[in-house]
Amino acid sequence: MSGKPKLHYFNGRGRMExxxxLLAAAGVEFEECFLETKDDLTKLQKDGSLLFQQVPMVEIDGMKMAQSRAIGNYIAAKYNLYGKDLKERALIDMYVEAIIDLNELLMTHPFQPADKKEQHFATIVDKATNRYFPVYEKSFKARISNIPTIKKFLQPGSQRKPPLQEKDVPKLMKIFH
Structure with missing residues (x-):
């Protein structure tokens, strides 16, 4: 299969972002197939497309890949974005795992009960400020943002998704519950 990778997920950031x-960094164009209803998800589950019955799922190189880290590792290795040696790959993995940890906090915030939102937000701010952001210093952000393929992905009109808003939660609940 030599076509564009096809991404199956809802029309938002989440685990697909x-x-x-990665695809943008590699300069690879991709298609997106958005899940709009519970039936869209159920169809993929019933036709055997989802190894673990969940998304994200990416069709690439004749495979239907599940699990975001496995997909990310495959894409990074395929497009030479996964370091030049074992030590570089370990460093990349540490940065990736930290981003996944922070992303989990951010993704769960809209789903917190109203009486827990303020404390959850305080936890996010504390961990982001004291644990994660110091590692990703401004010069790192500037270097990454100036890579031509990333710079293009950051421009309006790209396939980058906006942050999840609370108004979007009911729609996601209909798809995933």
Whole structure:
């Protein structure tokens, strides 16, 4: 299969956004197939497309890949974005795992009960400020943002998704529950 990778997910960031970033960094165009209803998800589950019955799922090189880290590792290795040696790959993995940890906090915030939102937000701010952001210093952000393929992905009109808003939660609940 030599066509564009096809991404199956809802029309939002979530666990697919890091995959979009990797493809953008590699300069690879991709298609997206958005899940709009519970039936869209059920169809993929019933036709055997989802190894673990969940998304994200990416069709690439004749495979239907599930699990965001496995997909990310495959894309990074395929497009030479996964370091030049074992030590570089370990460093990349550490940065990736930290982003996944922070992303999990961010993704769960809209789903917190109203009486827990303020404390959850305080936890996010504390961990982001004191644990994660110091590692990703401004010069790192500037270097990454100036890579031509990333710069293009950051421009309006790209396939980058906006952050999840609370108004979007009911729609996602209908798809995934």
């Amino acid at each position: 890091s995959i979009r970033w």
